[in-house]
Amino acid sequence: MNLLIRRDGYSVLCFILIALLLSLAVPVFSQAPEEVIPPCFTGSELDKVREWEKTWVGKKVGLANVDQLKDFLPDTLFQMMKEPKKWGADELWFETVPYQYCAPSKGMVEATKKYSPLSKFEPNGFKTPWGEVAPNELLAGYLDGKVAGYPFPRPKTGLEMAWNLDANTYGDNHQRAIFGSPVNCRTGAERHAWQPQTYLYWTGRVDVPPTPRIENNPKKIRRTLLMTLIEPPETYGTKVLELIYADPRKEEDMYVWTAMFRRIRRMTASQRGDTVDSADQAYSDSINYADQINRNTYKFLEVRDMLACRHQDGKKLTRATGQGFFNGQQRERCKLYLIEVVSKDKKYVYPKELWYLDGETWQMPYKQCWDRQGRVWRFLDSQLGYLMSIQGNPVAFPIAYNYVDVQALHGCPNNFKDPKFGMELKTDMFTVQNLQRSGY
Amino acid sequence: MLLTLFIFSLSGEKKSNAAIGYLDGRLLLKGNFETFWIVRTYIPGKEREWHNSNVGLLQNTARFETFYTMLQKEDFSINLQSIIRYYYEAITDLDREMHNALPAGNRRQFQTPCFRYDDPVNEFFLEIVKGPWNIRVGKQIVTWGETELKRTTDVVNPMDLRYAMPGIVPFEDIKIGLWMLRTFYQSNLPGSLLFETIFIPTDHQMTRLPPSGTNWGSGLLNKDAPSSVATWLFPMMQDQWKDDAPSRRSINNYQWGFKLRGLTKDVDWTIQYFDAVDSSPVGKPTAANQQVFAYFLHGPSPHIPKVADRVWEYKRTKYVGATLQWPENIYLKGVIRGELCYQIGKHYNTLNIKGKPVYVPAFTADGLTWAGDFATQTSLITGIVESDAFGYGLAIDRPVLWPWLMQYNDHRKLDITFQVFQDWILDHSRDLKVSNRGIGDRCSTAVSLSVSTMWFNQAVNTNWKSLYYDSGTGYNVFDVLYMPGDHWRFTVGAFFAYSFTSWTQEPASYDKDMFYFRIKYEW
Numbered sequence: 003m004n005l006l007i008r009r010d011g012y013s014v015l016c017f018i019l020i021a022l023l024l025s026l027a028v029p030v031f032s033q034a035p036e037e038v039i040p041p042c043f044t045g046s047e048l049d050k051v052r053e054w055e056k057t058w059v060g061k062k063v064g065l066a067n068v069d070q071l072k073d074f075l076p077d078t079l080f081q082m083m084k085e086p087k088k089w090g091a092d093e094l095w096f097e098t099v100p101y102q103y104c105a106p107s108k109g110m111v112e113a114t115k116k117y118s119p120l121s122k123f124e125p126n127g128f129k130t131p132w133g134e135v136a137p138n139e140l141l142a143g144y145l146d147g148k149v150a151g152y153p154f155p156r157p158k159t160g161l162e163m164a165w166n167l168d169a170n171t172y173g174d175n176h177q178r179a180i181f182g183s184p185v186n187c188r189t190g191a192e193r194h195a196w197q198p199q200t201y202l203y204w205t206g207r208v209d210v211p212p213t214p215r216i217e218n219n220p221k222k223i224r225r226t227l228l229m230t231l232i233e234p235p236e237t238y239g240t241k242v243l244e245l246i247y248a249d250p251r252k253e254e255d256m257y258v259w260t261a262m263f264r265r266i267r268r269m270t271a272s273q274r275g276d277t278v279d280s281a282d283q284a285y286s287d288s289i290n291y292a293d294q295i296n297r298n299t300y301k302f303l304e305v306r307d308m309l310a311c312r313h314q315d316g317k318k319l320t321r322a323t324g325q326g327f328f329n330g331q332q333r334e335r336c337k338l339y340l341i342e343v344v345s346k347d348k349k350y351v352y353p354k355e356l357w358y359l360d361g362e363t364w365q366m367p368y369k370q371c372w373d374r375q376g377r378v379w380r381f382l383d384s385q386l387g388y389l390m391s392i393q394g395n396p397v398a399f400p401i402a403y404n405y406v407d408v409q410a411l412h413g414c415p416n417n418f419k420d421p422k423f424g425m426e427l428k429t430d431m432f433t434v435q436n437l438q439r440s441g442y
Numbered sequence: 443m444l445l446t447l448f449i450f451s452l453s454g455e456k457k458s459n460a461a462i463g464y465l466d467g468r469l470l471l472k473g474n475f476e477t478f479w480i481v482r483t484y485i486p487g488k489e490r491e492w493h494n495s496n497v498g499l500l501q502n503t504a505r506f507e508t509f510y511t512m513l514q515k516e517d518f519s520i521n522l523q524s525i526i527r528y529y530y531e532a533i534t535d536l537d538r539e540m541h542n543a544l545p546a547g548n549r550r551q552f553q554t555p556c557f558r559y560d561d562p563v564n565e566f567f568l569e570i571v572k573g574p575w576n577i578r579v580g581k582q583i584v585t586w587g588e589t590e591l592k593r594t595t596d597v598v599n600p601m602d603l604r605y606a607m608p609g610i611v612p613f614e615d616i617k618i619g620l621w622m623l624r625t626f627y628q629s630n631l632p633g634s635l636l637f638e639t640i641f642i643p644t645d646h647q648m649t650r651l652p653p654s655g656t657n658w659g660s661g662l663l664n665k666d667a668p669s670s671v672a673t674w675l676f677p678m679m680q681d682q683w684k685d686d687a688p689s690r691r692s693i694n695n696y697q698w699g700f701k702l703r704g705l706t707k708d709v710d711w712t713i714q715y716f717d718a719v720d721s722s723p724v725g726k727p728t729a730a731n732q733q734v735f736a737y738f739l740h741g742p743s744p745h746i747p748k749v750a751d752r753v754w755e756y757k758r759t760k761y762v763g764a765t766l767q768w769p770e771n772i773y774l775k776g777v778i779r780g781e782l783c784y785q786i787g788k789h790y791n792t793l794n795i796k797g798k799p800v801y802v803p804a805f806t807a808d809g810l811t812w813a814g815d816f817a818t819q820t821s822l823i824t825g826i827v828e829s830d831a832f833g834y835g836l837a838i839d840r841p842v843l844w845p846w847l848m849q850y851n852d853h854r855k856l857d858i859t860f861q862v863f864q865d866w867i868l869d870h871s872r873d874l875k876v877s878n879r880g881i882g883d884r885c886s887t888a889v890s891l892s893v894s895t896m897w898f899n900q901a902v903n904t905n906w907k908s909l910y911y912d913s914g915t916g917y918n919v920f921d922v923l924y925m926p927g928d929h930w931r932f933t934v935g936a937f938f939a940y941s942f943t944s945w946t947q948e949p950a951s952y953d954k955d956m957f958y959f960r961i962k963y964e965w
Contacts, residue, residue: 184900192927233928238472255769439576
């Protein structure tokens with residue numbers, strides 16, 4: 003105020019400018035998340051859902067009554083529930099819970115509000131080692147990390163939806179530990195995996211400073227992962243460093259410090275389609291889809307009213323030994339966007355995939371993959387939880403996921419234990435030298 | 443160990459399938475129990491007298507690994523790590539002929555970790571991590587190379603070849619730990635340079651070679667076989683190699699080296715230097731020749747007195763090397779790994795290849811007397827030469843996603859690794875006789891191929907490894923590993939050696955076709 007009094011001639015002008023700035027800022031802070039990321043159901047549609055829920059919420063859905071909900075489930079899941087013995091269970095069942103809006107974090111709302119109006123694609127295409135990025139496929143500003151948030155909160159094409167999926171950064175920095183149990187459902191044999199993981203997103207950051215990107219990033223890294231293998235026992239102490247780059251022209255880098263051989267091995271990107279250990283997923287299947295968006299073409303098929311896990315309580319997931327698929331999922335009504343995904347790499351392990359994307363969290367509750375003979379092969383059922391970061395931001399995150407091989411009758415129920423979001427991480431944690439030093 | 447486990451049991455354990463944790467996870471114990479059998483498919487008739495069965499090796503091993511975090515603060519930690527490995531080789535007791543074939547001392551040294559300086563402690567070191575510094579003090583195994591089956595730059599730890607060959611077990615399981623000080627410093631220089639130094643003040647270990655009469659050693663001939671008179675010559679020499687090995691407490695054995703690691707334009711590289719005392723000796727020409735004569739004067743026996751204080755010498759060699767790793771994703775779609783090494787001042791024995799008269803001076807030892815005379819045996823040592831040598835190893839890893847195979851192996855890759863190794867002895871003498879190369883050969887070449895894949899959701903793993911030397915010898919290893927759950931591991935394998943030219947037959951390979959079985963319990 004002293005400033006205004008001393009410079010009397012400018013006081014009115016300053017006041018007007020401040021008022022103008024405030025008026026611009028008010029909509030950002032006051033705008034409800036629902037206005038930025040639209041909910042699945044509103045108005046009369048929501049009323050109908052609530053009416054339906056009066057019948058179904060709290061009910062255990064299993065072999066006896068799953069027929070009534072066939073239209074709300076992917077065909078593969080429905081078939082599995084009809085034949086639970088094949089999956090090592092007397093019954094496969096889930097519980098229906100009420101629909102709840104998944105409000106994104108404040109950072110995600112702000113970033114979406116700020117960057118999505120400017121979202122556009124690069125007009126020029128280019129060639130890559132695995133194929134071509136066509137004009138209007140690469141999100142403008144993505145390579146330099148100048149964008150964040152959901153670029154297309156009201157998408158119209160499959161490609162726009164896929165970019166929304168890619169925008170999820172799960173608290174920007176997060177840690178979790180996979181407890182997996184690959185199960186041979188024919189024999190009941192299980193092997194266990196325990197693999198703590200730490201992720202750092204270098205671009206697209208929305209919740210933890212610096213946002214939207216880490217400045218010192220000359221290699222244009224999109225995401226890094228540091229993973230330690232504790233189980234199976236013979237892999238104890240093995241560490242994996244993975245670097246995914248924003249630039250589609252650059253293949254990912256993977257370094258493995260193998261405890262048994264005490265040396266760092268570089269892995270080639272050509273094995274991205276290889277199966278991970280004894281699981282029923284390829285390397286590119288991690289966190290729903292762990293690769294660059296431009297590697298595929300996308301065709302939006304339809305929006306379907308379905309049941310999916312979005313507020314899963316991890317403690318409710320159960321299974322007997324030898325059972326390759328969880329029981330106790332908490333599924334709620336929501337709208338899923340079905341997208342047909344075809345890899346541009348003709349030799350890729352999946353010639354076709356079907357992604358089910360949730361229109362609020364832009365995550366993937368279900369995925370179906372076909373083999374080269376055109377048969378349904380792998381299926382993902384992801385149990386999304388609604389958690390909180392250290393800063394108190396909501397984080398929609400798959401607290402468990404279940405890949406199955408419907409041909410081999412093999413399942414891999416995985417829990418993410420002790421997930422933490424938004425912790426401080428140093429970038430030098432994700433270096434080859436750190437990998438070398440942390441080995442023995 | 444039992445007392446230790448009891449004490450820790452009072453503090454409450456946290457058990458997983460992989461390790462047992464104590465003290466809130468600051469102390470982790472893990473390990474395995476293993477029995478490893480080798481059954482030979484062929485034992486030559488001339489060696490049958492020393493075998494009651496075809497079982498060549500029956501080794502039972504217990505391995506305990508400890509990871510103890512003594513102190514953990516923000517950027518400062520102190521850890522203690524150890525690997526204790528105790529084994530008992532049983533067939534040299536159960537097979538009475540093999541038992542009788544080995545002198546009692548040699549047998550005991552072979553059966554358990556008591557071979558002179560052998561001890562059950564494979565590794566035991568304290569690690570201090572502070573900021574960019576990492577200091578490790580204690581007994582350690584160091585891996586500096588990039589290739590498998592053969593070593594070019596990985597020269598810090600000597601090997602124990604008494605129980606298995608590279609290919610059947612990884613190098614790291616047959617390396618002998620050394621007491622050393624090892625430091626790392628992570629710089630902020632371009633390329634994220636990592637500086638590593640090694641100083642080994644006194645520790646020296648010789649390469650452990652299999653005793654004659656054991657599975658991997660040269661076969662002992664029947665007593666009435668024509669050449670049986672020489673059957674104890676090699677055991678005698680082995681005893682003397684041990685006897686002449688440098689003391690482990692002498693500062694004269696100091697060894698040191700450094701390594702620089704960096705990343706430039708997507709290539710991981712290292713430059714390294716190591717000043718080492720050789721782990722294999724060369725013979726002092728006069729004394730070694732006298733020793734051989736003493737053997738024949740005495741008559742066949744492994745216990746021949748030494749003719750001199752020192753018959754064998756362990757020389758010093760300097761190694762200058764480099765390695766690289768480079769993923770090539772456009773054409774090869776694989777990873778190229780390479781290593782090269784220049785050996786400065788490597789010592790070799792020259793032999794009396796042409797059968798010229800060599801004077802063997804007079805000696806007297808333990809009642810044996812030789813008056814001195816000329817001899818013409820081609821095995822006589824004529825001198826020691828010092829030559830530089832250069833070698834390289836190049837490996838190409840190419841995982842293949844082969845659609846036909848993927849129909850049957852859960853869509854898994856086929857890992858293919860091709861390697862080539864070459865080395866040259868510079869200023870080469872035609873009188874040199876070096877293992878795996880012909881007489882007078884300046885250069886030796888070896889190629890290897892490894893193929894592996896998994897089946898039934900990683901429950902079954904199949905591997906094939908093949909190594910061939912241009913001298914005409916080589917071997918194939920094929921094994922199947924079955925992993926039904928978290929703990930049990932079953933391996934069935936076959937090892938087949940071959941030789942295309944009789945003059946290059948290595949004594950340790952011509953009769954070494956075998957099957958092997960391993961049962962392991964991991965915890």
